[in-house]
């Protein structure tokens with residue numbers, strides 16, 4: 001049976017989709033190729049903003065229109081929050097964000113018995129993390145492993161705690177076993193991900209924390225380098241950095257969840273740090289991982305953000321010197337505290353602030369890229385076109401060299417130039 005899949009949203013959704021695909025493939029399903037008509041469509045939805053919800057509905061409608069005969073199976077955060085809306089669109093199987101094994105079984109049941117199936121649990125009742133097999137989402141070089149689910153930080157703009165429930169973590173020995181299997185499968189890089197990995201271990205007891213999971217993974221990841229998903233700055237302590245650096249496995253790239261560079265706005269967001277604590281995290285990472293790239297998420301135009309607050313944010317991000325940023329104009333997510341706050345900004349003003357922050361982020365990126373010229377970087381090569389191979393260095397910069405047949409190989413590269421946001425190098 002042929003299937004087609006659409007995944008919206010974050011890396012966790014991507015990992016969950018690929019694990020679901022592995023389950024279906026083991027039951028005889030295969031991905032529809034160009035020109036083949038799928039009998040099953042899977043849509044993994046997102047609800048992080050109102051816009052993500054709109055895109056999820058639009059994707060469901062579009063694929064239903066294109067493949068009117070197919071069984072439509074929908075899961076993810078949007079269908080967790082709004083199952084009735086997804087049912088009303090006409091989906092055959094409607095699940096939420098949990099239990100992918102049961103989702104696969106329900107898909108098979110719906111196909112066999114030609115019936116509609118809906119399953120939507122209460123996320124806060126989930127106590128154990130479902131172990132999903134890690135694997136690649138973008139070819140055969142880089143794999144992803146989900147080690148954590150859930151979040152109870154309740155940032156005022158975020159709906160995720162209501163779709164994912166409380167913190168659940170994969171025990172360190174299971175993280176290690178998964179890493180060993182991925183290393184044996186020949187992957188060269190492992191991305192460690194979750195909904196809020198800084199909270200890893202809080203449910204496991206015994207004082208377990210993210211560093212324990214990373215050490216366990218590092219011990220079983222021969223031939224792979226490790227990259228971390230988005231980090232809350234408060235997890236970055238001297239002890240954390242010391243333990244990570246001692247593994248000798250971590251890529252020199254850390255993505256931090258900043259969200260605002262103004263203390264008053266961070267408080268309104270219910271973030272658990274201020275700019276001083278964030279800055280300390282940057283200093284520690286740079287001390288233990290010299291030349292590392294720091295990247296960050298930022299929300300501009302949060303309710304109540306004045307021009308002065310925005311200016312503070314711009315000054316702070318410039319001080320941090322990020323190598324790349326994801327900048328989002330604040331988007332109202334119904335059901336959150338921020339949606340009810342006074343001081344909502346117009347779309348035009350939010351876009352203007354986002355453009356201003358993006359221009360600064362571009363300049364910082366250029367500066368970082370030029371700082372790499374003259375350095376030696378280890379590059380994992382992923383693609384090749386007309387004799388030019390392209391890959392990512394540990395610091396997540398894109399690097400190209402004029403040599404072929406390097407796919408899946410890590411090489412030490414001398415960086416000689418910057419071209420269109422890409423580093424140009426020579427293999428040493």
Ligand code: SF4
Pocket residue numbers: 151152153154155158159160161195196
């Ligand atoms: S830390 Fe905040 S923004 Fe991130 S998932 Fe949790 S509530 Fe949402």
